[in-house]
Amino acid sequence: MIEFRVEVADVHSHRFLVTMRVAKPAAYQRLRLPAWIPGSYLIREFVRHLSPLSAEQGGQARPVMQMDKATWEVATEGRGALTVRYEVHAFDTSVRAAFLDAQRGFFNGTSVFLQAEGFEDQPQRVTLAGLPRGWQVATALPAIKVNAQGAGVYEAPDYDALIDHPVEMGTFWRGEFTVRGVRHEFVVSGASADLDGERLLADTRRICEAQILFWHGRRKPDFDHYVFMLNAVEDGYGGLEHRQSTALICARKDLPRQGRPVPTDAYTTLLGLISHEYFHTWNVKRLKPTAFAPYDLTTENHTRMLWFFEGFTSYYDDQFLLRTGLIDGPTYLKLVTKAINQVRTTPGRFSHSVGQASFDAWTRYYRPDENTANATVSYYTKGALVGLALDLSLRLLPATEAGQPSLDGVMKALWALRRPITEADVAQALSDVAGRPPDTDALQNADAAADSWQALLHRWTEGCDELPLPRLLAAHGVQWLSKAAPLPQRLGVRLSEAQGVLKVQAVMRGGLAEAAGMSAGDECLALDGWRLRRIDDLVQWHDAARAQTLLVCRDQRLLTLPLKALGAPVAAKASDAPLCAADVVGLTLADVSVASAGADTAKRREAWLGRR
Known part of the structure; x- marks a missing residue:
């Protein structure tokens, strides 16, 4: 058994004191701290918050040699227990690391527990100590012997379980x-x-x-x-x-x-x-991609399936608010509209598939910058729309003895496998639940028809074409209306306003803002001589019918930029087809809502949007 003692050492300097005991260490015992935490796909370098390690055995100090940025080796003598001590600086207010002050303590195991090489599969015991008066403990770690506060001894069956049970402390x-x-x-x-x-x-x-x-x-x-x-x-x-x-x-x-x-x-x-997050209890924590079985916490674990594990979870999170009556159908459709428009205003979707975005999570999603919208697409949001498209496609098929095909049946079929899955497993589950895809000629161009779920799934996750959502929604009695986007999106620019300063956050590929030479970080000062302090000022002084002059400040220099005529806003109209290339910078937004429908269509809509 590996034993840890985590003590609240000093709330004002934000320090946990950790003592680790290895009962029967190897002659050269290696110790390692994870570089990332499952569920957050970025190398976090938690080791930067550890103080230098000290080690002793039988009351005698033992030499500690650092092998790489997060691995140490201790030379031991005999079979006596090895004791290692170190401090953890805890001042990260996110959900990913560790935090400690006079009001609250929190930590994930990946930030505080060293992994003893060779003992990963052994029980790991933790003692929580030194809690300030009045504090309590909350954790799902199995308690062995704790007091009323929750201080005391907990135990996990192995190291993987140990680091998957965060601890909350405080009042x-x-x-x-x-x-x-x-x-x-x-x-x-x-x-x-x-x-x-x-x-x-x-x-x-x-x-x-x-x-x-x-x-x-x-x-x-x-x-x-x-x-x-x-x-x-x-x-x-x-x-x-x-x-x-x-x-x-x-x-x-x-x-x-x-x-x-x-x-x-x-x-x-x-x-x-x-x-x-509760849906993740199953979808990614128990039903995993093969790339995560097991995790390698020393380096990136690439998978092209985050569109499924994060995206489908994003589809179901709001679905369960609808199914439980916490929101109604119109509110749910507003959330669907929001997701659609988040993707529509991301030019990167035309060059970066959601499968590639999943693979590149380690270098793109968690490191957003001024060009992110042009370079990639969110596997959360685009993945949720893939889930929506699959669910609506399945619901167009006739019912079988097992009931009406839907994405629910696919998820349950995958869960029944009781093993890590691949994209091929998802395609097979679709085939098992529904046979062949619906007549796609009725939903999109004939040249885009797919004769198998595998082909359709591959196109939607590895291609960059638009999903056939307008027609799929229409087949379920939901109208897709295209309407003019707000002025900044029509110009292809994302702006922020604070304390009378209007700044450029990002410039979209292919828009008028890019053509004018606008750059992230520019402060917009005036349009045709009129002062700009807020987005409303830009709307007030902008004339879509003619070219204008924009004055910006960049690196303390004043620059005059030529802003071409935008033209009249696109008139609102019903749409039953995917977007055209001109919409790459978000000239229009979608608005989906319940529409009049025939009996069969209304029945499908009720099955999808009705409370169950």
């Missing part, structure tokens, strides 16, 4: 409920005193009930304890999945509050995040 709000024999805890740090915890618990419970039913039917899941750890801050959003818990962050103002009307759009977004 947080706490509530719980039980679903299908699984005790769910919800802890919230940093919330205001009027937090409506009962509303948060009730809404989260509905999500959990629906998802457990989805994956397990009436059977009990293979875990008996799950923890939601939510950190409420002034401004923030995000989450990270684990096998029996999730770490979340949200803006404090987005939480439900007693005596205030709910839900708000922001609270709906929070519920979508909760739904997303």
Whole structure:
């Protein structure tokens, strides 16, 4: 057994003290810290927060030699226990690393637990100590012997499990409920005193009930304890999945509050995040791509399937809000519209497939810059639209003895494999559930027809053509309306405004802003001599019918840029076809909504959008 002691050493200097004990070390015992954390696909270099290691054996100091940036080797003598000590600087407020101050403590195992080479499959025991008075502990790690605060001894069956159970500490709000024999805890740090915890618990419970039913039917899941750890801050959003818990962050103002009307759009977004991370309990934590079986935490683990594991999870997160009645059909279609437009205003989708975007997550998604929108597409959002397109395609097929084909059946067929999967497994599951694809001639051009799910899936994930969503939605009684985009998007520029300064964040490929010579970082000062301080000023002084002169400041220099005439906005019109190349910079946006439909179409729409 490998033993750790994690002590709150100094809240003001943000330091955890870690003591590691290897009972029977190798003659040259190697120790290693992960370079990244599963679920967040970027080399994080957690080692930069570790102090130099010291080691002793039998009361005698042992030499520690660093082998690379995150690996050490200790020369030992005999069979006596090896003790290693180090400190962890913890001041990362994200869900990915470690944090400690006078109000709160939090850590992921990848930031604090060294891996003892040769002992990865052995039990790993952790003692939490030194908690300030009044603090509590929340974690899904199995407790062996703990006090009322939660301080004491916990144990994981192996190193992989150890680093997949984050720990929350502090004076947080706490509530719980039980679903299908699984005790769910919800802890919230940093919330205001009027937090409506009962509303948060009730809404989260509905999500959990629906998802457990989805994956397990009436059977009990293979875990008996799950923890939601939510950190409420002034401004923030995000989450990270684990096998029996999730770490979340949200803006404090987005939480439900007693005596205030709910839900708000922001609270709906929070519920979508909760739904997303809980769905990951199965889709990526248990149902994995072959590239993650097992993880190699020393280097990048490339896969082309994040469109499935993140994208399909993004499709289902809002679906479960709809299915549980937490949102209605029109609200759901607004969320679909938002996803569609996020992709439509990303020129990179024409040059970078969602499969390639998945593979390049390590170098692109987590390192966004001013050119990201031109160079890639989000595997979250485009992947969700692939899931939507597949689900709607399946629902066009006639029902079988097993029921109406849908993406639900595909997910359950993949889950039944009980092993890591490939894209070929997804294509096979589609064939098993639905046979051949629907008559694609009715949905898109004849030359784009596919005679197999494998061909269709490959085209949608490895190609850059538009998905046939307008016609698929129309076949389900949902109208696609194209309307003029806001002026900045029509110009092909993303702007920010703060304290009277209007700045360029990004310039879209192929737009008028690029043709004028605008660059990220430019401060927009005036248009035809009229001062610009806000986006509304740009709208007020812009004349689409003629060329204008834009004055910008770049690197303390004033530059005059020629802005060509944009032309009149595109008139709103119904659309049943994919976008044309002219829309690459987002000249128009989509707006999808319920439309009049015949009986069969309305029935399909009800099956997709109706509460179940």
